[in-house]
Amino acid sequence: MTQPFDWFVIPFAIGFWSMMLLLVVKICRWWLGFSSVDKKMALSRIFSVHTLRALVEMVREGLLHRNIFRVSPRLGYMHMSLAMGWFLLIVVGKFQTLAFTGNHVNAVWLPIFFKSFYPGDVHFAGSVVYEFLMDAALLLVLSGVALAWYKRVAPSALGMRKSARHIWPDRVALTFLWFVFPVRLLSEGGTAAIHGGGSFLTGTVGAVLSPWADLLAAWQVDGALWWGYSIVLGGFFLMLPWSRYMHIPAELVLILFRHWGVSPQSLQPIELEACSRCGICIDGCAMLPVGNDGQAVYYVRDARYGYVTAAKAHDCLMCGSCESRCPVGLRLGSLRLEGRRKGASDWAVNPVESASVAVGANGGRVVYFPGCVGALTPAVTSAMRRLMQAAGVSFVEMDANNGMCCGRPLFLSGQADAARAQVAQNSQLLAASEAQVLVTSCPVCYKMFSQYYQLPITVMHHTQWLKQMVGDGRLQVSHSDAVMVYHDPCELGRGCGVYDEPRDVLSRMVTLQSSSDQRQASLCCGGSLGGYRMKDAGRQQIASHAVDRLVDARTQTLVTACPMCKKTLAAVSPVKVKDIAEVTLEHLVLLPFKKIPHQEKSLLVTKQELVGA
C-alpha cells in the first residue's frame, strides 16, 4: 500500500525530524562524556534485570508520575494525564495504522493525520475500538491541558504556592503544547462534520458542527485545521530540545543510565536537562522569604543554558529541601556545588592550617567536639559537659583551644580539594588519638565526619548520644509540663536522616508539639554555612518565617539541636530557643549514688564507680 501524503504534513515532519536528530546528538554527547568505567558498567548491564527495573520506573515516573502525585494528587493527575494520554495516542495510533495498512512500518505522519487521510466511517478489524480508544486518550490529554491552563492562573489550586517563572523558549513551546490537542480535536471534529465518523468525542464535535458541513467543506476548513494541527505539533517538536520539555526524553534516559550504574558525576549533564521546571522545589526553598529567583529550578535552568554565574551558584543555603522534594530525584546539591567548584575563587573560604586537635593522649576514648560554632554557644557545650559527667562518661574535648574545622565550609564553598586536604589532616590527627567514639554537637560536623571521613571510630551527633544515654538509663530525666516544638536542623535531618532520636529524647521530658514543617519538610533557619552571600537581614527574614511557622500560642520553648540554628532562631524568636542538651540538663534527675551498670561491650568508657552529684 502506498503511503498517503499531503503538503500539510511538512511542518510536522520538519519539527519531528529535527527533534529526533537533536535527541540523537544529545544522547551521543552524553555518552561520550561518560568515564570509561561508566561506559563499561552501562554496557555490561544492558541485558540484565536492571533494564527491566528501569522500564518499570520509566512507566511509574515518566508516565504515571507517582512522585508528583505524592506532592499533590491534582498536580500528579495533570502530569499523568498529559503524559499517559499522549503516550496512548501514540501507541493506539500505531496499532490503528498497523491494523489498517497491514504494514509494520508506515510514514511517521500516517498515525497522526490518519483521520484526514481516511475520513468518515472506514471499516477494518477493530476500527471502532481504535477510534474509541483514540478519543479516550485525547480526552485524557485534554483534561490535563485544561488543568495546565488553570494552574497558570491559580497555582494554589493544584497544591502549589508558587509556580516557576519561565523563559521564552518555554513560553513558545508551552503555547504550542496548549494548542496541539484542542486543534486536533477541532480538526478531527471538522472532518467528522463533513465526512461523518468519529467516536464519542470527535464524533460528537462533528455532530455539533454538522449543520455547517457544507460551508466547512466549501471553504476547506478541515484542510486548514489539519494544517494548523501540523504547525502547532511540528512547532512543539521543534522547540522541545530547546525548552523545558527536553525533560521528557532526558528523564527517561536518566532513569535508564541510573539503573545501568552510571556514576552521579557523569549523569550531571543529563540531570540538567531532566528538570521539568515543575517548580515543586520552589515551595520548600529556604530563600523564598527573600525572593523567588535563586531557587533550584532557576539554577538548574541557567546551568543548562550555560549562563550560570558564580554569584548564582553561591546564592543558596544548601538546605537540601529542594533535593528532598524533586520528583525527578535530581541531585540538586551536587549540581549547585559543581557550579561553585567552577567559580570557587570568588567566594573562597580560608582553610584552617593549624588545627590543634588535643585528643586524649591519656586514654579518653570518648571525644567530644562542640564544633566551631559551638564556641559561640557556651550554654550548649557546658550542658553537654555536665551531661557527660552525670552519665559517668570520661571524655576529652577535641580542639579545646579551637581552630579546628571539619572541612564542610570549604566543601560547601566549592573548594573540594582544600576540603579533602582538611579531611586528610583531621583524619590523621584523629587516628593518632585513642578515640573510639566521637560525639559532636554540630550537625554540620556530624554530616562531615560520618559521611566524608573514613574513620575507624563511631561518630555520633549529641542527639544520638543523648538517646543512648537516656535509653540505657545512664541519664535519668523527669517529665515536666513544658510545651515545646522541635526544629529539625537541615544537616541533621535531611542531611543525615536523624529525625527520631531527638524526638524520642524530648518526648520523655516535655510535651512535644508537631508541626507541618517538620522532618523532611523542615524549613532552613537561614543561618546555614552553605550560603555566604546571604546578608544578615535576609537571614533574619528567613529565620522569622521559620519561627512563625513553628511557634504557636501554646509553644513555650523552641528546641533545636544545632548551635547555628539556635543562634539564628534565637535572634528573632518570641519564645526561648534552647538546644536539646540544655533541655535534657534541665530535666536531669540527679541521682547522688547511682551505680552505673557494667557494660562489657559498650564503646563508652565509664568511670566504674559511684558518681557523686
Next chain:
Amino acid sequence: MHTKKIAVIGAGPAGLGAASVLSRNGLRVSVFHREAAAGGHLNDWAWLFPRFVPARDVAVSMAAETRQVDFHPGCHIAGVSRHANGQFKIVMPDGQTEVADALVYAGGFRVFDASRKEELGYGIYPRVVTSADLEKMLAGEVPFPVELLQQQALRIGVVHCVGSRDEKSGNRHCSRMCCVTGVKQSIELRKRFPNSRVTAFYMDMRMFGNGYEELYLEAQRDWQVLFVRGRVSEVAESDEGRLRVKAEDTLLGRPIRDEFDLLVLMVGMEADLPKWLIEDLGVKQIDAGFARGNDELVASNRTPTRGLYLAGSCKGPLSVAEAWNDGQAAAQQLLLDLNR
C-alpha cells in the same frame, strides 16, 4: 487653677521633668509609675557619669522639683484608649480607670538582655556580668562574683557595644550612654581593686557630653585603663573559671586572645514601647524601635495624636540630664498647645 487634667506615664527623669513643669503651672497631674519609688533607672545606678554624683541624690532632687501631683506608685499601665472627645482613658492594674485631657508618655527604655548574645557567656559563666549588674555590685547591693576579692592581680575586661551597633542582635543603633559608662566603671573598678588591670574593647569611643572626654583621658592617664579597638567574638571558661576571650584587634588587624577574671558587658538601651501606644494611640516608631515624634528638630515631643506627648528615652538613648530636660520640654509644648 486649670481644670485640665494631665496624665504622666513613667516617673523616671523624663516623667519627673514633665510632672515638675506641669504641676508648677497649676495643672492637675496624675503620675503613673510601675515601681514603688520614683526615679526610673536612676534607682538602678550607683554613681552617675561624668562626676560620680550618687544617682539616689539626683532622683531625690528631681522628685523634689514637682509640686502637688497625684502619684500612683506600683501602677503598671496596661492600656490607654482615646475617646472621640479627645480624652484619654487610662486603665490601672486594679481595673479602675482614670480620664485625662492630655497624656505624656515617659516610659523609658529597656536594658539589653545580654544572654541574647550567648557567645559572650552571660548567664552561663558567673564571672561575666553586665554594666547594670556592676552598678549594683558597686553600690554594695549585690556581691561581686565570690572568689574575685581574694585574687591579687585581677584582670578585668570591659566589652563595649553589647547589643548595640550589632546587626546580629537586631540593633543597629548606638546606645550613646555605654561608652562613657564603660569609662566610668573602669575607673570605679580600678579604685575598688587597686591591683587590677582593666582592658576595654571598643568600636569607637563616643564621648559626646561635657566632661566625658576628660573622663576618658583620666581613665588612661590616672588609672592605666587600656583601650583596645576590637570586637570580642567569643568567651570560654578555663578549668580555673577564668574567662578566655577571643577578639580581633581592628586597628592592627590581628586576633587577640586574653584571659580575664571578670568581664563586664556594656549593655545597650533598647526600645520598650507598650503595644497600646503603637496600636491604640498611633505612635510611630523609628527603625530601632523607639518612639518617633513628629520630627527630630522642632516637634520631637509631639505626636500625630492630639494631646499625646513623648518624653525622654522612649524616643532613643538619652542621658539623665537630657531625659529630664526633654520631659520639661514636652510639658512646655503641652502648655503651649493648651493655651492656643
